[in-house]
Amino acid sequence: MSTIEPNRTDNESQALLPIRSVSQITGVNPITLRAWERRYDLIRPTRTPAGHRLYSQQDIRTIQRIQELAESGMGFAQIALLLDQESQEPSPRPQKEPGPAPVNTPARSLLDRVIRAAMDLDPTELRAAEATALMWLTPEDYLRDVLIEALAQLEARISWPDRDLGLIWLSEYVKGRADWVADAPGHAAAPVVVVDNLVPGRAFSAGGLRLFSALHDDRFHARLLPTGLNDAQREQMVRRWGGKAWIRLGAGESPRPAPRRAGARVFWCDLPLLQPRDGDEAVNFMQRWRQVIEDDIQLCRNQVADALGLSDASPRQTRH
Incomplete structure (x- = not known):
């Protein structure tokens, strides 16, 4: 699962995105993103002093991985276990860079x-x-x-x-x-x-x-x-x-x-x-x-x- 490290570089900090931007990139509703975090601990965004969520590029890749597994029919408890296993692998599976959803992708919101x-x-x-x-x-x-x-x-x-x-x-x-x-x-x-x-x-x-x-x-x-x-x-x-x-x-x-x-x-x-x-x-x-x-x-x-x-x-x- 994605963990935000406190000693990230300036470039990484600048790459942090608010929840609405992440929703636009991934097609996942902000309500769902909060539920994945709150109920299943699937993602772990950092927080601003005011409590707003900010997501890294790794968080976005994790969200896309969750989408992939959920659409295959896997339950969220199993997804959490699999993400934990994948995070411990020495050579994680290649992930494509996040980008805007194709225009023909059905809305997931x-x-x-x-x-x-x-x-x-x-x-x-x-x-x-x-x-x-x-x-x-x-x-x-x-x-x-x-x-x-x-x-x-x-x-x-x-x-x-x-x-x-x-x-x-x-x-x-x-x-x-x-x-x-x-x-x-x-x-x-x-x-x-x-x-x-x-x-x-x-x-x-x-x-x-x-x-x-x-x-x-x-x-x-x-x-x-x-x-x-x-x-x-x-x-x-x-x-x-x-x-x-x-x-x-x-x-x-x-x-x-x-x-x-x-x-x-x-x-x-x-x-x-x-x-x-x-x-x-x-x-x-x-x-x-x-x-x-x-x-x-x-x-x-x-x-x-x-x-x-x-x-x-x-x-x-x-x-x-």
């Missing part, structure tokens, strides 16, 4: 596969991408880093055939995966926080689903209300779940506590919706949107924590 599946309304490819992802990602990681991110990127795209249908289709699928995460054991003692989408004519947006993901941790048990319910049915579901906080996602409402309803404290959260952009404008817009929505999500989360006496609840750490 999970994110790209989910985006393409949604644009094509292809449930088979979506299920195949999920089966691949869950080989090394937890359901929570897959939900947050792949599915919700794919929905956000598609919301920011200006147009494609059946855009509105594709967004609704993917949103409903992502909500189903969120319900799966919410129903997993381990949150029985945490107060239930219900997230309710009240934006007319829209399924859950990427912002609303990001709020769910930010809330569903060791301090809260987040649940998503089904769309299309009337007020009486909403209250019945909140009571059935024993909700302690009820977050209502609307338009034009700032986050603020409201009187209790169905036994739960009610909060209104106004999360900005992504508006379609094109080209470089889309990239810049999404960066600004992320900054704004993360602030809004943290504000809403803090208000819920204060109301439930959990003001010391800390947000998830940002990953690099």
Whole structure:
């Protein structure tokens, strides 16, 4: 396995690449690269003082070797053993220098596969991408880093055939995966926080689903209300779940506590919706949107924590 030595030369140091550059070179999604490191110890990039990952040329060669072995059907535990054996060989097998993937190489990125599946309304490819992802990602990681991110990127795209249908289709699928995460054991003692989408004519947006993901941790048990319910049915579901906080996602409402309803404290959260952009404008817009929505999500989360006496609840750490 690749190990970064502290006494590398200046030329070697200059060759260190950030994770996004390595992803472009190898075709492996940054999410997958982090999973290979975190869960299987297959690669060992160095870290900057700020905690950002940097990869050497040897790391890139190791990543390409992992791709080769994984595509042959070898499991990751076996890959780890083989890499250890190869690293101890006196004359390692020749490795070709890394370079851009050929234009006819299929995309290996999970994110790209989910985006393409949604644009094509292809449930088979979506299920195949999920089966691949869950080989090394937890359901929570897959939900947050792949599915919700794919929905956000598609919301920011200006147009494609059946855009509105594709967004609704993917949103409903992502909500189903969120319900799966919410129903997993381990949150029985945490107060239930219900997230309710009240934006007319829209399924859950990427912002609303990001709020769910930010809330569903060791301090809260987040649940998503089904769309299309009337007020009486909403209250019945909140009571059935024993909700302690009820977050209502609307338009034009700032986050603020409201009187209790169905036994739960009610909060209104106004999360900005992504508006379609094109080209470089889309990239810049999404960066600004992320900054704004993360602030809004943290504000809403803090208000819920204060109301439930959990003001010391800390947000998830940002990953690099």
